Amino acid sequence: MLSEVLLVSAPGKVILHGEHAVVHGKVALAVALNLRTFLRLQPHSNGKVGLNLPNIGIKRAWVVAKLQMLDTSFLKQGDVTALTPEQVEKLKEVAGFPEDCADHEHLAVLSFLYLYLSICQSQRALPSLDVTVWSELPTGAGLGSSAAYSVCLAAALLTACEEIPNPLKDGEAASRPPALKILLINTKVPRSTKALVAGVRSRLLKFPEIVAPLLTSIDAISLECERVLGEMAAAPAPEHYLVLEELIDMNQHHLNALGVGHASLDRLCQVTMAYGLHSKLTGAGGGGCGITLLRPDLEQPEVEAMKQALTSCGFDCWETSIGAPGVSIHTAASLDAPVRQALDGL
Incomplete structure (x- = not known):
């Protein structure tokens, strides 16, 4: 001991x-x-x-x-x-x-x-x-x-x-992609993961030819993001961030189509988009948390202004990173x- x-x-x-x-x-x-x-x-x-x-x-x-x-x-x-x-x-x-x-x-x-x-x-x-x-x-x-x-x-x-x-x-030492700066936002809207998962399953059973392709598309988004992050491990470039932002937007729309969005998450995305930034829910959805990608060229006063705007919506914010x-x-x-x-x- x-x-x-x-x-x-x-x-x-x-x-x-x-x-x-x-x-x-x-x-x-x-x-x-x-x-x-x-x-x-x-x-x-x-x-x-x-x-x-x-x-x-x-x-x-x-x-x-x-x-x-x-x-x-x-x-x-x-x-x-x-x-x-x-x-x-x-x-x-x-x-x-x-x-x-x-x-x-x-x-x-x-x-x-x-x-x-x-x-x-x-x-x-x-x-x-x-x-x-x-x-x-x-x-x-x-x-x-x-x-x-x-x-x-x-x-x-x-x-x-x-x-x-x-x-x-x-x-x-282990090779890993560079840490990506994000803003993590908690809408503080409670949700039931079990109910949200059941809702997606119900929608899949009701509209299999519509929902199954959505799930396949989300799979492709995940794989493309993995590929981009692998490239960034060797040599991160500004164009990588543009691709990551597009993937975030597409995935958020897909999640809304699955029925796991929420008005609070829509508001979160609207606020951050006003600052030219891209956001999506993370986790079960239906409220809960969202993430916003912070590009390296972003000035700190812009981040602070956005955090203030989100706080005024009743949200909690943390400026942090992923890939820790x-x-x-x-x-x-x-x-x-x-x-x-x-x-x-x-």
């Missing part, structure tokens, strides 16, 4: 192209979003294991000796299968949930306990440690906050238990001050 503090992060994600079409066997392009979830793992010797999730107001601790006495044979490593309802109930007993605990709190704590007990049982004794997780990602927006949380937990615990090497010590690094382990000095303060509980 490592004795030093571990600092881990994982990116969120956006669907660049292919949402809904992917449900029907077509290609989707998911890209790493440079809004990240950060984790701090602090080993200690106080006989407790603690979990602090300031974004959702969770702070829990368990006595290691009591956890050590549990029958965790059902968590033994090997072929991973889904837990049975009975095993989930057993984990809930370990967690000691109050009756009024919300579902997202249940899942966050259960994920931690499952990974802690599964991974750390390889040690002679369960370790005492504190884990704090803080995220730049909004929850429930379809941006991969749950996946980033789980990846951070798994990477930190596996590294701390020396089940995988520390990537600060071992690693190799995946799960990473950091030195403390490499983290921005706000991230360090959040992880230190200040």
Whole structure:
């Protein structure tokens, strides 16, 4: 078991192209979003294991000796299968949930306990440690906050238990396209992914000769975008951005034809188009989030004016990038001050 503090992060994600079409066997392009979830793992010797999730107001601790006495044979490593309802109930007993605990709190704590007990049982004794997780990602927006949380937990615990090497010590460079600057916009309109997916399926069954070609066309858009991004990895050029903008416009129209648009997303596209920029929904649609491609030649005052116009519509905006690094382990000095303060509980 490592004795030093571990600092881990994982990116969120956006669907660049292919949402809904992917449900029907077509290609989707998911890209790493440079809004990240950060984790701090602090080993200690106080006989407790603690979990602090300031974004959702969770702070829990368990006595290691009591956890050590549990029958965790059902968590033994090997072929991973889904837990049975009975095993989930057993984990809930370990967690000691109050009756009024919300579902997202249940899942966050259960994920931690499952990974802690599964991974750390390889040690002679369960370790005492504190884990704090803080995220730049909004929850429930379809941006991969749950996946980033789980990846951070798994990477930190596996590294701390020396089940995988520390990537600060071992690693190799990977070729990737240049990061693309985007504006990520949350319309804050709630939607049901299940209902939207069902709606597309219903439309496909009702109009197969119309909707099937739409899905095939979205597939072609995804493949063309992948090709362009591959070219940009070698030598990005202004004409690449023009193609990416055309693909964004075409895909947005296709998604509207599938019935997953929304008035808020139409408004988003109108506002950004007034500044000569191109936008589309990302994820399930029906509200939720959209993305706007920011060309390299764009002046910052224009970006700020557009952000103000979007904010006045009631939307939240983040100026960020896609094509970000995946799960990473950091030195403390490499983290921005706000991230360090959040992880230190200040």
